[in-house]
Amino acid sequence: MDHERLQGFLYDMLLARAFEERAAQEYTQGHIAGFLHLYPGEEAVAVGSIRAAEPSDYIVSTYREHVHALIRDIEPKKIMAELYGKSTGVSRGMGGSMHLFDKERRFMGGYAIVGETFPIAAGIGYSILYRHLPEVVLCYFGDGAVNQGTFHESLNMAALWKLPVLFICENNHYQIGTEIHRHSAVVDVYKRAASYAIPAEQVDGMDVEQVYAHTHSALDRIRAGGGPYLLEFQTYRYRGHSMADPGAYRPPAEVRAFGGQDPILLATRELARHNPPSKSAQASDPAMDVIQQHIDKGFAAGHWQQEDVATMKAQIQQILDEAVAFAQSSPSLSMDDAVYLANQNHAHEVLF
Amino acid sequence: MDENLFYWQAVNIALDRAMEEDPDVFVMGEDVGLYGGTYRATENLMAKYGELRVRDTPISENSFTGLGVGAAMTGLRPLIEIMTLNFALLALDSIVNLAAKIPFMSGGQFPVPLTIRMPGGVAKQLGAQHSQRLEHTLMNVPGLRIAVPFTPQDAYGQLRQAIRSNDPIIVLEHDLLYFSKGAVDLDAQAPPMHRAIVRRAGTDITCAAYSLMVAEALAAAETLKESGISMEVIDLRSLSPIDWKCLQQSVEKTHHMIIAEEDSGFAGAGAELAATVQERCFYSLDAPVSRVAGMNIPIPFNAALESAAIPHAADIVVAAKKMLLERSQTS
Ligand SMILES: Cc1ncc(C[n+]2csc(CCOP(=O)(O)OP(=O)(O)O)c2C)c(N)n1
Ligand SMILES: [Mg+2]
Numbered sequence: 139m140d141h142e143r144l145q146g147f148l149y150d151m152l153l154a155r156a157f158e159e160r161a162a163q164e165y166t167q168g169h170i171a172g173f174l175h176l177y178p179g180e181e182a183v184a185v186g187s188i189r190a191a192e193p194s195d196y197i198v199s200t201y202r203e204h205v206h207a208l209i210r211d212i213e214p215k216k217i218m219a220e221l222y223g224k225s226t227g228v229s230r231g232m233g234g235s236m237h238l239f240d241k242e243r244r245f246m247g248g249y250a251i252v253g254e255t256f257p258i259a260a261g262i263g264y265s266i267l268y269r270h271l272p273e274v275v276l277c278y279f280g281d282g283a284v285n286q287g288t289f290h291e292s293l294n295m296a297a298l299w300k301l302p303v304l305f306i307c308e309n310n311h312y313q314i315g316t317e318i319h320r321h322s323a324v325v326d327v328y329k330r331a332a333s334y335a336i337p338a339e340q341v342d343g344m345d346v347e348q349v350y351a352h353t354h355s356a357l358d359r360i361r362a363g364g365g366p367y368l369l370e371f372q373t374y375r376y377r378g379h380s381m382a383d384p385g386a387y388r389p390p391a392e393v394r395a396f397g398g399q400d401p402i403l404l405a406t407r408e409l410a411r412h413n414p415p416s417k418s419a420q421a422s423d424p425a426m427d428v429i430q431q432h433i434d435k436g437f438a439a440g441h442w443q444q445e446d447v448a449t450m451k452a453q454i455q456q457i458l459d460e461a462v463a464f465a466q467s468s469p470s471l472s473m474d475d476a477v478y479l480a481n482q483n484h485a486h487e488v489l490f
Numbered sequence: 491m492d493e494n495l496f497y498w499q500a501v502n503i504a505l506d507r508a509m510e511e512d513p514d515v516f517v518m519g520e521d522v523g524l525y526g527g528t529y530r531a532t533e534n535l536m537a538k539y540g541e542l543r544v545r546d547t548p549i550s551e552n553s554f555t556g557l558g559v560g561a562a563m564t565g566l567r568p569l570i571e572i573m574t575l576n577f578a579l580l581a582l583d584s585i586v587n588l589a590a591k592i593p594f595m596s597g598g599q600f601p602v603p604l605t606i607r608m609p610g611g612v613a614k615q616l617g618a619q620h621s622q623r624l625e626h627t628l629m630n631v632p633g634l635r636i637a638v639p640f641t642p643q644d645a646y647g648q649l650r651q652a653i654r655s656n657d658p659i660i661v662l663e664h665d666l667l668y669f670s671k672g673a674v675d676l677d678a679q680a681p682p683m684h685r686a687i688v689r690r691a692g693t694d695i696t697c698a699a700y701s702l703m704v705a706e707a708l709a710a711a712e713t714l715k716e717s718g719i720s721m722e723v724i725d726l727r728s729l730s731p732i733d734w735k736c737l738q739q740s741v742e743k744t745h746h747m748i749i750a751e752e753d754s755g756f757a758g759a760g761a762e763l764a765a766t767v768q769e770r771c772f773y774s775l776d777a778p779v780s781r782v783a784g785m786n787i788p789i790p791f792n793a794a795l796e797s798a799a800i801p802h803a804a805d806i807v808v809a810a811k812k813m814l815l816e817r818s819q820t821s
Contacts, residue, residue, distance in 0.1 A: 230597025232597045233596065246563060246600075247595075254583065254584075256556070257552065257553040257554075258557075261556065261560020261564070292550075295548065480632065483657050484635075484655060484657050489683065489684045490735065
């Protein structure tokens with residue numbers, strides 16, 4: 139894989155991580171409220187898969203979707219402003235953290251009811267089929283969502299009508315506090331696709347290169363008229379389910395083990411492949427420390443990386459400072475805005 | 491030009507014309523294609539427009555309705571038929587959490603021009619699971635519009651309007667109306683979708699009704715005439731939004747109001763109508779608004795009990811006489 143792409147992945151993941159940590163900070167300080175589901179640990183999935191997609195493809199995501207939006211190149215400040223509920227947010231402040239929408243980037247929403255992404259994606263797929271376009275819908279969902287009826291209903295219809303949908307399972311092994319072996323009789327999510335004759339694979343979701351490669355070939359196949367496809371990415375979230383969840387149900391050893399597979403660590407190591415790291419790569423303590431440690435290791439691996447990564451981090455810091463400042467200084471919403479929106483689509487109609 | 495058509499034919503022609511006019515309109519639902527629809531409403535459409543535009547679905551109400559939402563977000567105009575309203579309970583997430591919310595939550599970026607048609611109501615001994623109305627369930631959802639056409643003319647006109655609109659709209663049809671007949675002018679300018687219509691003018695009392703209950707109200711008005719009572723009958727045509735002005739004007743004239751609804755009265759459509767009319771017209775009313783509604787029990791299978799559980803013209807007559815008599819006794 140070429141150097142530039144790997145660097146791009148690293149930048150994306152650093153941005154993703156930093157954005158989420160900043161959001162957590164804003165939440166803790168009381169600047170933003172509500173449900174806030176963060177993505178640290180899972181970055182390779184969104185980065186590898188969305189970077190493999192075309193701008194003409196569609197993204198349908200869940201409530202854990204800030205990073206999908208970021209990687210779709212929605213401006214960080216517009217996402218931050220949405221978390222703040224400001225009119226300058228990507229959904230004009232009407233959606234919030236769990237409902238990011240951007241028509242221009244074909245970002246078709248974050249959905250907060252588990253299992254809703256399936257029918258929405260099927261419907262967009264139906265539109266694509268209807269118009270005979272070479273486009274694909276990337277449909278994200280968690281391991282917990284596959285026990286919802288819509289998973290089965292929608293996969294069946296997608297297969298039946300050969301809808302161009304790539305189903306992407308972000309298997310972080312938990313549905314809030316319930317581990318996968320306690321919520322699913324079959325823990326290999328990809329196997330379920332066989333019931334609908336949908337080809338599927340299980341892929342290491344901590345390795346951004348693999349995520350990219352498998353997504354790319356799946357998209358090619360769908361675009362060529364092959365019908366739906368399912369990718370199960372094995373991943374892990376380092377934080378609790380949401381900011382309201384301390385995540386006490388997971389053994390520390392498990393969190394540490396996955397911390398050792400930190401996707402940012404892996405990408406940094408790839409950049410540093412030819413030079414041995416200067417420090418030990420031990421995954422010792424909580425995830426954040428692990429990442430920092432291994433990013434440092436990457437710096438040491440080669441001068442260009444060090445410069446690049448330092449520049450990246452500085453850039454990202456500045457972008458996030460600006461994003462927060464933008465969100466804070468943006469005008470608030472009025473009830474008139476809400477009422478206007480509620481009536482906008484029939485404003486031209488005579489109702490009575 | 492007027493044609494005398496069955497209600498189902500009016501629906502069928504509306505769909506045909508809508509599809510002819512706009513290639514983005516497609517129809518989807520259980521048995522809408524080859525079979526032609528359980529009430530024949532989609533007859534011959536598949537032969538004419540092909541499978542992509544007239545799609546038979548698996549029994550997956552929530553997902554094919556949600557599919558309609560996704561298609562609508564990307565510019566198509568899906569017409570989803572849910573075989574009966576009872577099955578729409580399985581699609582409530584797509585209706586309530588998706589269709590009604592996305593236009594708003596997306597900050598106006600994604601209108602959802604989706605129309606959902608479904609028959610409902612008490613037919614003939616279909617049992618409690620197949621005899622529901624549930625208007626209130628849908629009325630209580632901001633972001634949805636609900637049309638309840640009574641005549642074949644409205645079945646045609648309101649459906650065409652719903653399909654052209656950019657909002658998600660529910661069209662509630664009644665099982666027993668499909669084989670009713672009426673004059674339909676296919677080229678007439680339809681009244682606005684939510685305007686209520688005075689079906690029969692009167693001076694003593696107003697009866698507001700919708701869907702099949704309009705027929706009962708009209709029959710009651712005819713009976714009351716024999717007793718010298720002049721009842722105005724309003725066909726609401728829409729349950730969300732509601733044409734309050736029409737109701738208000740009528741009540742200011744008659745000073746009495748009855749609401750006839752087939753659905754169970756408790757927390758039903760009539761409760762909303764009564765509360766708002768009293769808020770708006772309290773000083774015009776000579777008596778409290780009265781509801782003639784279905785009983786608060788699951789609809790019985792037994793024919794006699796089934797019939798007794800829902801209002802008929804005779805019940806409206808009794809309610810009207812009682813209201814006017816009480817007034818004359820107190821004044
Ligand atoms: C229909 C529904 N039921 C329950 C919830 C509450 N809930 C929110 S997220 C979640 C867990 C989902 O787990 P998973 O699909 O694995 O996604 P993850 O959060 O791990 O990314 C639950 C139960 C919900 N939002 N929607
Ligand atoms: Mg999960």
